[in-house]
Amino acid sequence: MDPALEARARHISKGLRCLVCQNQSIDDSDASLAKDLRVLVRERITAGDSNDQVEAYVVSRYGDFVLLKPPFNMTTLVLWLSPLLLFICGTIAIIVFFRRKKKATTTSTPAPLPLTDAEKKRVTELLMEGDQ
Amino acid sequence: MNKHLAFLTPLLVFSILVGYFAIGLTKDPSKLPNMLAGQPVPEFTLAGLQGRDDEGFKNTDLLGDVTLVNVFGSWCEACRVEHPFLMEIKQKNLIPIHAIDWREVDSKAGPLWLKKNGDPYTLVGDDPKSKAAISFGVTGAPETFLVDKKGIIRFKHVGPINKQVWQSTLEPLIVRLNKESRS
Numbered sequence: 001m002d003p004a005l006e007a008r009a010r011h012i013s014k015g016l017r018c019l020v021c022q023n024q025s026i027d028d029s030d031a032s033l034a035k036d037l038r039v040l041v042r043e044r045i046t047a048g049d050s051n052d053q054v055e056a057y058v059v060s061r062y063g064d065f066v067l068l069k070p071p072f073n074m075t076t077l078v079l080w081l082s083p084l085l086l087f088i089c090g091t092i093a094i095i096v097f098f099r100r101k102k103k104a105t106t107t108s109t110p111a112p113l114p115l116t117d118a119e120k121k122r123v124t125e126l127l128m129e130g131d132q
Numbered sequence: 133m134n135k136h137l138a139f140l141t142p143l144l145v146f147s148i149l150v151g152y153f154a155i156g157l158t159k160d161p162s163k164l165p166n167m168l169a170g171q172p173v174p175e176f177t178l179a180g181l182q183g184r185d186d187e188g189f190k191n192t193d194l195l196g197d198v199t200l201v202n203v204f205g206s207w208c209e210a211c212r213v214e215h216p217f218l219m220e221i222k223q224k225n226l227i228p229i230h231a232i233d234w235r236e237v238d239s240k241a242g243p244l245w246l247k248k249n250g251d252p253y254t255l256v257g258d259d260p261k262s263k264a265a266i267s268f269g270v271t272g273a274p275e276t277f278l279v280d281k282k283g284i285i286r287f288k289h290v291g292p293i294n295k296q297v298w299q300s301t302l303e304p305l306i307v308r309l310n311k312e313s314r315s
Contacts, residue, residue: 022161
């Protein structure tokens, strides 16, 4: 087989799940079904299929589960978007936290008011008492 | 935002995740969806087995009758368990059972196995290289497809057919499909 085609076949095979030993790719697996699938991939490539066409054929027989990298579609929306969603939520939480902290330090403890005349008088009295 | 609510958010997210994974754990990953449900049987042409009357088995043979297509192999232990029940189904004369003899290393092994265990099949095709099996989306044996009169796959059963599966699922479905018109 042409090395370029063989390289493509290997690339596709690495992305297809072996249906017998499910966490291996068909490229890794010794299962006989995996072997037959590798042959099928090569046959279809030789027949002129693009990589996507080969994958689409296998998916049409076995479903999305056969792809080791889950495709982006309605059923996998949560899977693909949840990291982004969590990142956005986290960022918002951090911003809110720091804004509040800043607000708390600037507004909730205002500078002490100057003493009133009555207070000043009282202070003087107290000091005088101490002197005696 | 309420301060208490802010503290509860991580717990809430955690609970949702636990629920999500708990449901996931109850699912069997080896059970794949039947991608061919509602679709015509894929095109295939298989040679027949030695010593049998039929000339082989091809997709156009499945037009006209409600049929079962059973995927088996002489190497398959679960098929040995299933086989006596297939013989019983044959006795009922309700539905023709065809078969794909899948991945025989030796082409004599299939015919020999049928001789020993009984032959409930109408047509049998030899599929040593998984040509038909892959186009049916077969992952293991035995698997059985129920095909309607128009050659559309209506149901797939993964694993051995037994009395329970037959009575609760297959037989009622076959009776219903038999009532459908051919065109």
